[in-house]
Amino acid sequence: MKPFLYLVIYKQWKQYLLLFGILLSSLGLIWVLQKTINQTFHIPIAIQDLDQSANSKTLIKQLKQEPILEVSTLPLDDDYIEEAVTKKEAVISLQIPKNYSSQLEQNDLHEAILLYGRDDFIGNISLEIVSQSLYNQQIPHLVHAHVQEADTNVSINQVKSKLTAKTPASNVDFRALHNASNRSLSMSIIFGLLLCISSIQILLHHNLKQNAPLQRLYLAPFSKLKLYGLYIAAHTIVLLIILWLSALLMHQQLSITFYLATLFVIIIYELGISWLLFTINTLSHRLFMALIYAVAITLIYIYLQF
Template sequence: MKSILYLVVQKQWKSYLLLSLLIAGMLLTCFILQQKMNAVFKMPIAVQDLDHSQSSEALIAMLKNNHDMTVKIIGDEESFIEDHVKTKEAVLSLSIPEGFNEALKQQSLRDTIILYYRDDFIGAIAQEIVSKTLFEAQIPYIVKYHIDKGKQVNIEEVKKMYYQKTPESRMKQIAVSKSQDESIALSTIFALILFVSSIQVILHYHLKQDAALERMYMFDKTKFYLHITYIMVHVFIIMLSIIFAALFMNQMMSIKFYFVCLLFTLIYEFVLSLLLFKVNTTSHRLFMTTTFTLMIVTVYMLLSIGGSI
């Protein structure tokens, strides 16, 4: 058994390192593409701050913290902020006027903010988000107004307490904490990991040495241990990769999802182990590996999309 571990693991460490780096590179590429896609689907809005107060800066910070929008700051000298909507640079543009801080304290923001938005579904969503943000900015002052009837309090204390006590969105909590059985994004990454892993039949071609293998097979159960060791090492690498991918994507997957991935990985590595040690010609081995990888990935993705796993 020690000789098999030496042959399959220790002697092949460079191949495993290269395979791990290839998978890591593929995952990094997927994450970068995901971030770029998320940026593309964010709604761009243009904000002009003429008040330059603590309250206006806090409002802009709240808008920037919204994951569905990107905020572009426009200069004080621009008189026609609606041009940003007309030229489709933004779905919404708003101007925070001078005196915004005082208007916020008096809870009299009606007709204070100048706002233009695209007259379509996306523009309406952006307008709703900004309106909700403006209302949230007023809440500490509303709370202070009612508390002041009994005793005087500092607005900064009210703000601090309000933001500390504000519960996180229940919808967000459910999305983050609830385990999922299915994830198209993660299933696609798992399929890509299998594709990248198919290169192992080239990386480990040194293991296909018929004369040495025949001598090893003379010992009892050596062939079984050889295949099991090879399969388990690669299964470990692939499963560890998909777990890391789920962590980076903030997706909590159920045991069922990982069990299905493990089952497909075991089948995949079992067949690749047979191809590596049974097929002599490298070109034939690579062709059969590619064909089988396409087949198992197709079956897996069809089951994932169909919701059967």
């Protein structure tokens, strides 16, 4: 076993280090790209505030606090607020009427807000967020009206304070962080890209393909099995470390089932790569076939996540 360790591990340690560095750099680049995309993805909405009241300004403030909304204000003398949508400057444009504050206090917001929006998925998301903000602003007034019907002398400010104090904190984030997933499409795409990049190992370990020494090595019993097994084991460990770092960096909670399934895919992948490395003589042919094989394995791997 020592000759194989010397050949596959000891003499190739620089190549393993370089492969790990390339994969780590690629992972860092993917992470930066993902962060950039997340930061630049905003839904633009335009608002014309004709009321200029505390309630209307509170509504605008609530919408501005939504992380995926980019809120812009329209001039008060703009009579064609729908042009913001038709010119693709905004996904939706809405007009807060002059009597918005009084309608809110009277719980009469039916058809109060004039709104134009795109008739698509993003437009529906924007409409849902605006509707939720309107509903949240209306809740204290609904409660206040109900309390007044019970002949209880309570101010609207007292109702708001009580609602704020009694509203429970959401446990959604806590549960999401502690529920490990058996499947992850995003993680499979990221790791699939890294698998394709790892096909460069064909180039890094090209000096292992020496026909005469390999033929002499194959004379020993089980030598080919030991050579292939050691090569596959070494690269499987490298890829598993990269997978673990990927999950850590992308904040993915993955189950043992996911890791075992990925381990199986890695072994199948490395089995094919090792066969190409030790069988195909021409380097360019090996590299091309390794890339095609990596893409095929990646597509199968991603398909299994559905």
